[in-house]
Amino acid sequence: MLKRAPRPTADRAKVLSQALSQVAGRLEIGPTEIGQIVGVSQPTASRLLHGSYNLKETGKEWELSTHLVRLYRSLFSLVGGDEALARGWLRSANDAFFGQRPIDVIKRIDGLLNVCDYLDTHRARV
Template identity: 40%
Template sequence: MTKRALKIERSDDRLLSSAIGRIAKFWNLSNVKLSAVLGLSEATISRLRSGKTFLDPASKSFEAGQFLLRLFRSLDALMGSDDDAAKSWLTSHNLDLEARPIDLIDSFKGLLTVCDYVDAHRARV
């Protein structure tokens, strides 16, 4: 691995970790909830949110973080940057998904399902 590639990865891990912390704060995700979404311990989530640790670009948690960011951005675009509408959508029962989207994102499969669902609806807009 070159020094340049290593530098890019370090930048990526810090950037994504920061974005995940902001999304969690914005969506009022507790450390318990975020730990379920990313598959990390609550202690690691606490360190991540305080900027003391970062997601490893080679980990499944990093990939889950990327999908969480994708969901945030897609939902923002779909809702026309209406923050209250996005939060309401996440916490309301969805007939197509047969659950509240916020409950589905606890598993990697559920996170992918919600991302795909939102992206499919964005394509129609």
């Protein structure tokens, strides 16, 4: 028997929206890049980061946002909580991504998932 997905609630939307906003702030990802990563317009991303927009649980923006939060959590644990180091890693060329910067790679859905998997794999070694 299939489980039903939880009903969308304002509380869940608010929690993920706030988490995404905190991730963006800690990693210094602005509204243009957040919009590109989670698939919303730059104005919507700006409202999201300022707390006047909550993610829609039924859309791709929700799924992509959960993966970005997952990426942050994995990266944070790998760098021992050093946010400056996390920001540096995100914006530095990486041979694992063919010399591309992870911040650029995660602007594609497959790239976001690959970076999450990469970080999770390395975190498992720690």
